[in-house]
Amino acid sequence: MGEKKNKAKAEINEIKKTVESKTQKSVVVPEYLTASSRFKFRCYPGIGCFTKCCSGIRIILSPYDIFRLKSRLGKSCLEFLNDYTIPMTIEGSSLQTVGLKMKDDELRSCPFVTPEGCTVYTDRPLTCRYYPIGMGMMKKDTGKTGEDFFIKVKEDHCLGHNEETVWTIKEWRQDQESDLYDEMNNDWMAIVLKAKTLGRVEFSQRSLELFYIVSTNLDLFRDMAFSPRFIEAYQLAPETLQKLAEDELELLKFSLKWLRFVTFDEGDFKVDQEARKKAKEKLISQAEEERKRQREEAIDAMDGQA
Numbered sequence: 001m002g003e004k005k006n007k008a009k010a011e012i013n014e015i016k017k018t019v020e021s022k023t024q025k026s027v028v029v030p031e032y033l034t035a036s037s038r039f040k041f042r043c044y045p046g047i048g049c050f051t052k053c054c055s056g057i058r059i060i061l062s063p064y065d066i067f068r069l070k071s072r073l074g075k076s077c078l079e080f081l082n083d084y085t086i087p088m089t090i091e092g093s094s095l096q097t098v099g100l101k102m103k104d105d106e107l108r109s110c111p112f113v114t115p116e117g118c119t120v121y122t123d124r125p126l127t128c129r130y131y132p133i134g135m136g137m138m139k140k141d142t143g144k145t146g147e148d149f150f151i152k153v154k155e156d157h158c159l160g161h162n163e164e165t166v167w168t169i170k171e172w173r174q175d176q177e178s179d180l181y182d183e184m185n186n187d188w189m190a191i192v193l194k195a196k197t198l199g200r201v202e203f204s205q206r207s208l209e210l211f212y213i214v215s216t217n218l219d220l221f222r223d224m225a226f227s228p229r230f231i232e233a234y235q236l237a238p239e240t241l242q243k244l245a246e247d248e249l250e251l252l253k254f255s256l257k258w259l260r261f262v263t264f265d266e267g268d269f270k271v272d273q274e275a276r277k278k279a280k281e282k283l284i285s286q287a288e289e290e291r292k293r294q295r296e297e298a299i300d301a302m303d304g305q306a
């Protein structure tokens with residue numbers, strides 16, 4: 001019991017430190033919000049600051065963000081990654097994934113912003129949906145994330161805070177479909193939050209490669225999941241395989257569940273250990289090849305600019 005209390009206290013201190021460090025940059029309102037907290041906000045085309053928040057920003061893409069955007073744009077994972085993303089480290093951890101690549105213009109604009117607004121609005125990333133409400137990093141014992149506390153970001157350029165429309169955090173999240181995104185990313189977020197709450201966990205290079213590839217490239221994961229080695233290792237039933245083949249969203253959820261299992265041994269996979277090891281090795285070597293290819297492309301691009 002005492003241990004549980006100490007753990008909760010340590011988590012709260014960690015949260016306070018995070019909020020305080022952001023507050024010093026004076027964009028985070030120093031107040032812990034819950035799902036029923038109220039705030040005033042309205043954002044609409046025609047407001048004086050319209051699209052001012054869509055440049056010079058850092059937007060990490062979650063797996064479900066990538067899924068929605070690449071489906072919207074009709075691209076393969078690789079095409080989407082090459083055209084719209086750059087590698088990014090997830091703050092407070094050593095985990096690497098990708099973020100939106102801003103344009104090379106003066107404002108460093110988002111590739112999807114136009115004077116008329118966001119061209120991918122209904123499929124915009126989670127970060128854009130949360131704004132101006134940030135999610136706290138408290139992790140519940142249930143393994144669920146994001147329900148405990150929230151923060152409000154108030155930037156000088158954002159006039160939406162001067163509007164009179166009142167929301168509870170819960171209403172705002174529903175309106176922005178944040179809950180759906182959180183549900184789809186649940187296993188991925190559990191890995192990220194655990195990595196953050198455990199401090200800078202020393203992941204092996206192989207675990208980092210796996211995290212990167214499964215977080216960003218569902219097509220590569222598909223190739224692996226339908227290989228005889230993987231099917232044997234994870235004893236996948238024909239009906240499971242059929243579901244994964246027919247429904248890409250099911251495949252995404254399965255890939256993140258699997259990633260959590262191989263990263264932290266959390267979940268209920270049935271495994272043949274020897275076959276599992278071989279399947280994992282295969283994906284890691286594919287991941288290494290992919291990263292090598294990306295590094296070579298980046299070097300070529302730099303050579304081209306020189």
Ligand code: SF4
Nearest residue numbers: 054110112113118128
């Ligand atoms: S994705 Fe859309 S909402 Fe998000 S920063 Fe880009 S233009 Fe703005």
Ligand code: SF4
Nearest residue numbers: 043049051053158160
């Ligand atoms: S700055 Fe604020 S109010 Fe203005 S467009 Fe962005 S989110 Fe909306």
